[in-house]
Amino acid sequence: xxxxxxxxxxxxxxxxxxxxxxxxxxxxxxxxxxxxxxxxxxxxxxxxxxxxxxxxxxxxxxxxxxxxxxxxxxxxxxxx
Numbered sequence: 001x002x003x004x005x006x007x008x009x010x011x012x013x014x015x016x017x018x019x020x021x022x023x024x025x026x027x028x029x030x031x032x033x034x035x036x037x038x039x040x041x042x043x044x045x046x047x048x049x050x051x052x053x054x055x056x057x058x059x060x061x062x063x064x065x066x067x068x069x070x071x072x073x074x075x076x077x078x079x080x
Contacts, residue, residue, distance in 0.1 A: 018043050025049060029078050032056065032071060050078060 009015050017037040021044045024031075030050040033041060034057070044051040054070040055063060 016040065021047055021049060021051075030074050032074060050074070 017031075017033045018040045021028075021031045021033075021040075025047040028049055030052070031044050033044065033051060033053050035053050035055055038053045041051045041053060052070065052074050054067055056067060058064045058067055
């Protein structure tokens, strides 16, 4: 992960969830933010994206299942 952060920073991009959303806004309809980035949700939505928050750090099988369920629910909400 540190390499990706270094690369974003080196290219002059904002190293944050909002920065990543800005990079991909032209290609996405929705964006899932980690719960700790929930304050950025309005700014992500201002980019024209639907936004949701979820626990994205997966340490257990239950965490993985919960995130996968949230992603699938978001896709369904987008009509996918």
